[in-house]
Amino acid sequence: MAVVDVALAGRSYRVRVGAGLLDVAHCEAHAFIEPYGMRSIPIVADANAKRLLGERLQASFRSAGHAIDWYEVTPGEGSKSWAELERLTDWLLTRGITRSDHVFALGGGVVGDLVGFACAILKRGCGFVQLPTTLLAQVDSSVGGKTAINASAGKNLIGAFHQPSLVLADTSCLATLPPREMRAGLAEVFKYGLLGDAEFFARVDESSEAILACDDGVLETTIAHCVGMKARIVAEDERETKDARALLNLGHTFGHALEAETGFGDRLLHGEAVALGMVLAARFSARRDLISLADAENVADALARAGLPTEISALGLDCDGAALADHMRHDKKAGGGTIPFILLRKLGEAYVARDVSLADVAAFMDEQLQAH
Known part of the structure; x- marks a missing residue:
């Protein structure tokens, strides 16, 4: 496994790259799931990523005694919209997300951008963990804190800089991609x-x-x-x-x-x-x-x-x-x-x-x- 530090004043975090990281996500992200206690952990997932990889992630969290609340996102750029952002933030609020909680994003750049922006504005900022499942997301969009949705005028025009707390780039996920x-x-x-x-x-x-x-x-x-x-x-x-x-x-x-x-x-x-x-x-x-x-x-x-x-x-x-x-x-x-x-x-x-x-x-x- 390779480890890359993103060194930012007061907000540094690590990107871990290697095969099998989803299977040990409960260990790698222990600091961010333990505060949930008996509450279910919110995971926002691309529908394809959930179908292909969701059981692996769920088994990891279950082994540590944690349940998951899933929120599915329709694949594609159409999900980076005001409507989807509203649905997601309402869903998170009904689950009592606090500023100290972390939301997990399982999928490609669309899910990462959507979740990151939702977490940037939810209660003026809560944490999130990136679980990128595409090559594009693993090498680029999951790192650096650019989050956004699209507008009729163009791509990524509405967003915020909001850094993740951890990125787990599991290379074995890429075998599921077309x-x-x-x-x-x-x-x-x-x-x-x-x-x-x-x-x-x-x-x-x-x-x-x-x-x-x-x-x-x-x-x-x-x-x-x-x-x-x-x-x-x-x-x-x-x-x-x-x-x-x-x-x-x-x-x-x-x-x-x-x-x-x-x-x-x-x-x-x-x-x-x-x-x-x-x-x-x-x-x-x-x-x-x-x-x-x-x-x-x-x-x-x-x-x-x-x-x-x-x-x-x-x-x-x-x-x-x-x-x-x-x-x-x-x-x-x-x-x-x-x-x-x-x-x-x-x-x-x-x-x-x-x-x-x-x-x-x-x-x-x-x-x-x-x-x-």
Whole structure:
């Protein structure tokens, strides 16, 4: 098992990565379940995660004499809504959750974001424990304290920074995922290499087959590396007030626009949108003579070898570049009349560009919609 500390003043916590952690959750999270005494422990779970993994978690808690109250969340981005947030907070309040209690989140990024935001606002803040069950959540969304729901104007526009008290990333959970979900998570793994570690990017390219085959040893070292990178960035810039944490948005400004255009549904998964966004960021960087076109295509080739989408023309979108650029105007990172873009000076070195014209982006997106 690998252990990564997220070092924050007064709110530090640990991320544990390894196979079988769900089976010993009662030990790993003992400090957060013991205060419940005879009360049932609230666990909010993605319906698929509960069906596939719920009995393992329940057996662990039962062995320590604790019962569970389950709250099921419908899979998909549609659950990151005001309506679901209201239902969840009402459910927690009827169970008498106090500010010193901890709510457990079992599932992917949707459940983690929803539970984290609910706990951020419930009684002005209670604790939560992340039990991420997808590759994307284990390497990225379960760590760092960004919590949110979606709005009609865009993705993750309503939320709060609220750190978990513990993250248990059980790599054995990933064997339950459909191949498409695993590939979507792999996009976020590639992101860490592309933004700050070219050698890691190459290593992920070489080991993508083993990652997708759920090799526990490769998964543990790969996930721990990503979490370690994110932990360092979060410790330096917890609330994204500097450029350090903004680098984690590589691929996301382009990707969120594509998600908005496709309706935040199964047509384009978040990780797939990030993959396309990273390709677009690389090609846009080449268009601005920051990197070579060959380097940009190396990014696309690596993602394609992993089975990820790399051409937006394949989405069959009924829009133009201006419509996609308009989605970006609602980006939560916009400020002072500008929208920051994460671009590449070279593979493994990202930076925040604040001089990007949306008109230029729209023209670029028109080219990409018609390419290949």
